Amino acid sequence: MKKDNDITLNQLKKRGFIASPIDPTLDLPNAIQKLKKEKNAVLLAHYYQDAAIQELADYLGDSLYLAQQAAKVEADIIVFAGVHFMAETAKIINPTKKVLLPDLKAGCSLADSCPPGDFAAFKAQHPEAIVVTYINCSAEIKALSDLVCTSSNAVKMIESIPKDQEIIFAPDKNLGRYLIKETGRDMILWEGSCIVHEAFSFDKIVALAKQYPKAKFIAHPESESPVLEIAHYVGSTAGLLRFVIEDPSDTYIVATEAGILHEMKKRCPTKTFIPAPVEDDTCACSECAFMKLNTLEKLYNCMVYELPEIILKPELIAAARLPIERMLKLS
Ligand code: 13P
Ligand code: SF4
Numbered sequence: 001m002k003k004d005n006d007i008t009l010n011q012l013k014k015r016g017f018i019a020s021p022i023d024p025t026l027d028l029p030n031a032i033q034k035l036k037k038e039k040n041a042v043l044l045a046h047y048y049q050d051a052a053i054q055e056l057a058d059y060l061g062d063s064l065y066l067a068q069q070a071a072k073v074e075a076d077i078i079v080f081a082g083v084h085f086m087a088e089t090a091k092i093i094n095p096t097k098k099v100l101l102p103d104l105k106a107g108c109s110l111a112d113s114c115p116p117g118d119f120a121a122f123k124a125q126h127p128e129a130i131v132v133t134y135i136n137c138s139a140e141i142k143a144l145s146d147l148v149c150t151s152s153n154a155v156k157m158i159e160s161i162p163k164d165q166e167i168i169f170a171p172d173k174n175l176g177r178y179l180i181k182e183t184g185r186d187m188i189l190w191e192g193s194c195i196v197h198e199a200f201s202f203d204k205i206v207a208l209a210k211q212y213p214k215a216k217f218i219a220h221p222e223s224e225s226p227v228l229e230i231a232h233y234v235g236s237t238a239g240l241l242r243f244v245i246e247d248p249s250d251t252y253i254v255a256t257e258a259g260i261l262h263e264m265k266k267r268c269p270t271k272t273f274i275p276a277p278v279e280d281d282t283c284a285c286s287e288c289a290f291m292k293l294n295t296l297e298k299l300y301n302c303m304v305y306e307l308p309e310i311i312l313k314p315e316l317i318a319a320a321r322l323p324i325e326r327m328l329k330l331s
Helices: 009-014 028-038 051-056 063-072 084-093 116-124 139-143 154-159 173-183 202-211 225-229 237-246 260-267 296-305 314-330
Strands: 041-046 059-061 077-081 098-100 130-134 147-149 167-170 216-219 251-255 272-275
Touching (some): 028 041, 051 296, 063 084, 077 296, 084 139, 139 314, 154 173, 202 225, 202 251, 216 237
Parallel strands (some): 041 077, 130 147
């Protein structure tokens, strides 16, 4: 997740650099908007960010939309309010821009579940297979891939591959199983998963659905198979949002990271959205702790100091770029 040559504010502090403390009276949203103009920067934010960050975004969306927008940015700086693999993807597809991530520790359990050395060995066991990887993986894994996909276009990407072609799908086994079911393709799966989407409780969702018999249950395809099987609709964050806007029902149980509820409530103010229950009542498990590492303070500091920056070796960018470009062309 974190590269050796990325620089964190903490590392700079250790080298004697002190970031000035933020004036507690500062209007941070206003200051961030000003910095965007002064520095010719564009703010891209994922739906899983805190509402205050979503509100400041120039582009707010799911992984596919944000990758598409990142490729088109003409401004000098891309500030990515999301997780590391998303900022890394922005750097790969628009490498002349400075790409900033407010907190370099904002990783992803799914990306971390696929170490490049192990994956290279796995790939070598299936020399005839085409490698399709979910965008939630490191640049090194993308460099080992033939085609990248997101949850928005995964079915389309798999269907673009000839029927008799062997396919490795990584790193998400849950999305992989869902794709096998949807496309009828028999794929070789890597055993990775997302801690947030695996936390949803099938039994509690069933009990909640009984309490709200008119509610529709909608889920992100990173959730486990039994949860997906009872969903009225399965889709990416943008897909789930589109569904609740277009569907006539008025109550929804939503199995994905709770940050998406902010935009759902904004777009459908008269409807009711209930976050799907998780196994462990004592945790805020339907929130992605990685996504939530980004705060307004860190966003402000990152724009003031233009740090931490995503820095990747040119050879890695060149290798990781091809499968992303193939995806963007096919999307
Ligand atoms: P989306 O493709 O819906 O943006 O999913 C991103 C993600 O990280 C889901 O956990
Ligand atoms: Fe990764 Fe899951 Fe967080 Fe998405 S919700 S960024 S897949 S850990």
